[in-house]
Amino acid sequence: MNALFSQLVSVAFHGMAYGMILYIISVGLSVTMGLMGFANLAHGVFAMAGGYVMLTMMNTYGVPFPLALAIAFVAVALGSMVLERLLYARLYSAGELAQVLFTIGLILMAIAVARLIYGTLQQPVTLPSYMQGQINLLGRDFPAYRVVVIIFSVLIAVLLWFGVERTRWGAMLRAAVDNRSMAQSIGIDTKKLFTLTFALGSGLAAIGGGMGAELLSIQPTYPFEHLVFFLIVVSIGGMGTLKGPFVAALLIGVTDTACKYWLPQFGAFFIYAAAIALLLWRPAGLFGRTT
Amino acid sequence: MATPSIVAITAHAGGYGADARIKWTEWLPWIAAIAVYFFAPSYLPLGSYILILILFALSLDLILGYAGIITLGHTAYFGLGAYVAGILAKFGTADPLIGLVVAAVAAGVFGLITGAIILRTHGLTLLMLTLAITSICYEIANKATDWTGGADGLSGISMNALFGQFKFDMFGNTAYLYSLVLLFVGWWLIRRIIYSPFGASLAGVRENAVRMHAVGAPVYRRLVTVYGISAAIAGVAGAALTHTTQFVGLKVLGFELSGDLLVMLILGGVGRLYGAFIGPLIYLLAQDALAKQYPEYWYFWIGALLVVIVMFAPGGVLGLIDSIRARFRKS
């Protein structure tokens, strides 16, 4: 019995870490989807880019982990801003098909560029010493890396919540998600709001990609490989919310880890089946609104 | 369903004021196809593959271009048809015609069931579900090695001769004509549907689902019906691939094929019936000529092409031809 309990704790813990990474990456997608109604399938590209930037900084230039992560955040956020102003913004009213095609085009280009620069293999990850090994909590040994991931992600989630609930930017964001034309007519500059929010979401994805490099390995096929999971998190959570992706990501992280541990021959089958069942019960997601 | 501006720019066949008779220009592709048979025999295997993908693209255009259902998971039905045909031929009967019927039914039923489930949703959620379903199929095909051969694929398929006479040999004569006839039948069926009142109602759903509900149309039922039909046709295309190549690989369920198909359709022009002819033709010929040498570069340029098409030429090749003709008409 003790062994089973131990397994459960282990699965829950690893699942949480995985789920937190999924959350950090996907929350940006959920918000931009709710805010702009834009189906950005290329969101995974920003996560991958964050991973590559961070690892390049660390492996090639010896930059310490936290600084490398910060550089990744800034670089990807700025880069995404440029993309948003030049390309994305032209397609906001172009309809879903155009957006899907455009973002798939971006994914293909990003994958090709990644392959050309870095080759097809996974990027090696050398964690800083304080993230290696085990930490002893409550009489159990937990991998330090995952502990850091969980703590850091929760911190980010709290910061994000604070930012959305308490700042002026957050108030504008909530108004615009709720009713864009109304927000515009009361003077909110939705263009700037979009750009800023998009950059933040992409930057967060970069952080998620960098932090999660051990869990979701950084390789050129990253954006396609994890696309379904990001979309599942956003769909099940409900678009345009912070809470939704958080709960959904946790659920998916834990469930996927549990399935891979106890039923490895089924792979991700249960996740997909569960996602389908959940969406049939709640088509707008757990916390989404039915328009 | 959102109104895609890409589809809006293209001219659509069908409707209550349309002339449904086949214009002489519509016979050209078939004449060209027959000419290839006689004058370019070394291209027959590739030609057969192109014809099959055109049929697959047509089935996708029916739901994407006409009904406005945006999906990345149509390969699920193509792949299901391919594997059903392969498994049947290897473990059951190797008669091609029976294989086609069984594949069509299997894919069609699967399409109706999954369609009934996912068409209650829309937008990103719907898209995600189509991906999830294809992923499930891929996982099953990957793991059920006894039936599907897993990652190595299903080989050792030996098809009976068609009508007891025409063998599927490596020269591809039978394969080519087989695919051509199947494409013709599929094209004829889809064309009928497009010009019918049912097809007109699909266009209505695509253009303005709210209004279709308000005039009392059973929107959900229509969508599920067309989805099932499209799945069956995709299944036939998949079966044809199995019959003509006597092999089924995991690729038939892969994302790469899904993406390729979408690119082909956009290239040719969505919602224009013949976009599904031109797109695969151009794409596959180009891929045959270029991609082998530089695969990384190939996908980079395809990605760039997609971005450019969406930004500047949403109607694809046919749309470009239309705007050129319009410009000539003005001057």
Added chain:
Amino acid sequence: MSTIALQTSRLCKSFGALTVADNIEFRLEAGARHALIGPNGAGKTTFVNMLTGRIQPSSGSITLGGVDITRAAQGERVKRGLGRTFQINTLFRNLTVLDNVALGIAERVGVSAGMFRPAAAQRVVVDESRALLSSLGLADDADQQLAGLPYGKQRLVEIAIALGLKPKVLLLDEPAAGVPSLESHRIFEVLDGLPKEIAILIIEHDMDLVFRFAQRITVLAQGAVLAEGTPQQIRTDERVRQVYLGEEHG
């Protein structure tokens, strides 16, 4: 004895703490020319959306021709004779004018599920569509793409689609909204010429149109019925003056 074409009883709708419909008692007589007016945000469009089934009421009932339709789906209400136009044109912009009208007529006639014969060969549908367009002065525009028409004509198509369903009750949501004054006389003419058997409820802000067209007026304010009566009664009602007519409206 006059028949009631449409009726609501204690109709309520709340979104959380916000009440948008407060015990609405409403009656529409057969052949009526009835107007629903009220300040912005009074809940008029919400009311219409409940009548047509786009949203469900929180409580209360709706009866169409004596049949309870409170839980009925949109399609069923349409089949029972309830038609509507939308405040913002809800048309098939990229289809022809003919198709815009024919799609609804085909549903009503019952040929819309056919997959084999061409749509254009459905003579009943096509002829009726062209006749309907003709009666609204749109015969020459029938084969044009709808998006190319001036806004006023598009508004007429909006009405045409609803007429094509041969409704017994027609809900017109601001038919003249957004139409330049040069073209709005056409709308007025069409409204005047609507068949006498149809019970019509019109939501409008244009007071000229309301007082010209309506035989009865219901005033809605903050989700509740404020007043109801003949145009003369409403015009002289103090409460209505305060809440609505007294304000400066564009």
